[in-house]
Amino acid sequence: xxxxxxxxxxxxxxxxxxxxxxxxxxSSKMLEKAxxxxxxxxxxxxxxKWKVIIALSIQNGISQRDLAERIFVDGTTLVPIIDxxxxxxxxxxxxxxxxxxxxxxxxxxxxxxxVDPIIESIFRIRKIVYKNIPEKDLEFAKNILRKITxxxxxxxxxxxxxxxxxxxxxxxx
Numbered sequence: 073x074x075x076x077x078x079x080x081x082x083x084x085x086x087x088x089x090x091x092x093x094x095x096x097x098x099s100s101k102m103l104e105k106a107x108x109x110x111x112x113x114x115x116x117x118x119x120x121k122w123k124v125i126i127a128l129s130i131q132n133g134i135s136q137r138d139l140a141e142r143i144f145v146d147g148t149t150l151v152p153i154i155d156x157x158x159x160x161x162x163x164x165x166x167x168x169x170x171x172x173x174x175x176x177x178x179x180x181x182x183x184x185x186x187v188d189p190i191i192e193s194i195f196r197i198r199k200i201v202y203k204n205i206p207e208k209d210l211e212f213a214k215n216i217l218r219k220i221t222x223x224x225x226x227x228x229x230x231x232x233x234x235x236x237x238x239x240x241x242x243x244x245x
Contacts, residue, residue, distance in 0.1 A: 096217070096220075102201075103197070103201055104119065106197050106200070106201060107119075107122075107193065107194060107197050108122075110193045110196065110197055111190055111193050114189070114193065115186060115189065115190070117186070117190075118153075120143070120145065120149075120150070120153040121153060121156075121157055121162065122186075122190050123143040124139065124143060124150075124153060124154070124157060124162075124163065124177075125162065125179065125183050125186055125187060125190060126187070126190060126191070126194075127139055127142045127143050128163070128177060128178070128179045128183070129179065129184070129187040130142075132178055132179055133166075133176045133177070133178050134176060134177060135168065135174050135175065135176060135177070136150055136151070136154065136174070136175055136177060137174075139154075139177055154177060157183075160182075161180055161182050162179075162180060162182055162183040162186075163177050163178060163179060163180060163183060164177075164178045164179075164180055165177060165178075166178060
């Protein structure tokens with residue numbers, strides 16, 4: 073580690089331009105944004121709302137916590153989305169009969185009618201973004217990404233809650 077022009081130590085750098093992780097994140101975000109543009113334009117549904125509808129179409133009547141995990145948002149982020157969707161008649165909260173502290177979230181007839189059109193949009197956007205990419209290349213990419221996901225999941229399962237920095241290295245807020 074060297075010293076920079078301002079006397080501060082020069083830190084290690086990550087080459088974000090050539091980072092596989094950043095490439096995955098960027099392509100994922102751009103695909104999500106393209107879907108958001110389409111679904112918002114056609115059906116007036118924000119990213120969070122159409123994700124909720126699709127997740128519930130796969131498994132209806134799940135807890136808010138499970139739903140948040142499935143659409144990769146924090147539980148506190150999901151609450152206002154569900155509140156808004158409930159006001160618009162897109163979802164219904166029902167108390168969990170097994171645990172009255174929890175709510176289960178259900179699609180309504182109104183949101184069920186949007187499932188097929190949203191899925192058609194997903195297929196349409198996939199066709200656009202996968203244009204000129206051979207099927208064998210797409211399969212190869214999916215297999216690599218599955219392996220990366222599997223390795224990350226194994227690491228998390230093995231190490232979550234176990235890794236502790238030495239007291240000196242902890243960041244002071």
